[in-house]
Amino acid sequence: MYVTLYRxxxxxARWMALLGGLALLVVVVLTCVSIAGRVLLPLDIGVGPIKGIYDMTEIGVGAAIFAFLPWCQLKRSHAAVDLFKPVFGAALNRLLDVVVDLGMFVAAMLIAWRLYLGMLDKLRYGETTFIMQLPVWWGYAASLVGAVAFALVAIFCVIRSLRGLSGHSDPTEEPGI
Structure with missing residues (x-):
């Protein structure tokens, strides 16, 4: 059961990270095209910057950041201060893993909840971006997908830490899994 949950x-987490990377690539390509269009503008050949590139960049980068959080959580890659970790010993470190993973789960749930409420608010009032007039809730919705995935992966990480605390080895760290 645990291996199925891990997989x-x-x-x-992997698919979210790949989608986040794709979103960043799209933003980079659009930004390059917009810059090239801006450079070619004086030549008067009908090319110019992409109207609303800032709106697209804001939404794309925000969604990408949230898409990367599940992978970061799964791989325990969040910023950490490990100054005392070598001194504490294995048992206390496993307990700290549980506490940190619980904290990240709570944070992920709060983030997803507040993004959901923000999205509903932007949807209700019909707020749009300044230049392209894109609905602002689209950015919230795209970010919410990553936040929900973050919460789901975070609850798995709590289970993983609790297993470690109870003395179970992590079968996903064995070769072939």
């Missing part, structure tokens, strides 16, 4: 969490 599900890893698949979700």
């Amino acid at each position: 599900s969490a890893e698949t979700l």
Whole structure:
């Protein structure tokens, strides 16, 4: 059962990271095209910057950041201060892993909840971006997908830490899994 949960969490986190990377690539390409269009503007050949590139960049980068959070959580790659970790010993470090993973799960749930409420607010009032007039809730919705995936992966990480605390080895760290 645990290996199935791990594979599900890893698949979700991996796909979210890939989608986040794709979103960043699209933003980079659009930005390059917009800059090239701006450079070619004096030649008067009908090319110019992309109207609303700032709106697209804002939404794309925001969504990408949230898409990377599940992978970061799964791989325990968040910023950490490990100054006392070597002194504490294995048992206390496993307990700290549980506490940190619980904290990240709570944070992920709060983030997803507040993004959801923000999205509903932007949807209700019909707020749009300044230049392209894109609905602002689109950015919230795209970010919410990553935040929900972050919460799902974070709850798996709590389970993983609790297993470690109870003395179970992590079968996903063995070769072939």
